[in-house]
Amino acid sequence: MTAGVAPVVEPVALFGHWICPYSVRVEFALAQLGYAYEVIDVPPTAARPKGYVVPEEFLAHSPRHEIPMIREGGRYLADSLPILERLYGARGGCTPEQVEIARWIDASAFGPMVGVYYGTDAGRIADASAALADALLGVADRLGGRAWLVGREPTMAEAALVPVYVRLEGLRALGFTDPVPEAVIEHAERCLALPGGRVAAWSEAQQSEFVRRFTTFRARRAASG
């Protein structure tokens, strides 16, 4: 526990879903930091099966009706980066540098990553692929030959980036063709071998489901447009 920071009340409930990269950040952190937690599956709107009923509790407490949201004790918190700050903050703290890198990853890598799989024409997919490769080059720079982004341990900066690593194989299948620096590939392997990484990692079936969903999305767009 960190002085002055209220301990997180366990078990934590995560309202989230494996296909949501922001939820993956939070589940990585919960498992990595050894919190007791449960996942309450709330698929994103586009992935909801017919007849799915969104939990009242989620609708009542999620200000934007977005996953992830956590409940700890009687309190609710939404938005992945503030949630990471809370979870890491209560276990050893977060430095301004860790927060800054997590925000930089959010701003530089997530847009291009989403751009790759939501891309519907080759030109846009290629642009998003190049922008994602650029962001990962920035990750290699930040690593600067070290094992972790900040200091000697994985931090919230790793948690912010892990969803990119989790879906790398799927991104490859959906048009992410640019090269990834060796240092980043090794960092990805290191992150996914952590306790949090093993929980966050996708199975082959999830990787295929992700690719299938976006291949179908593209085919529908092509047919309608």
Ligand SMILES: N[C@@H](CCC(=O)N[C@@H](CS)C(=O)NCC(=O)O)C(=O)O
């Ligand atoms: N800034 C938010 C973004 C969260 C977000 O975009 N979540 C998506 C799912 S991946 C969502 O819940 N969208 C609303 C919906 O699907 O109805 C965060 O970092 O947590």
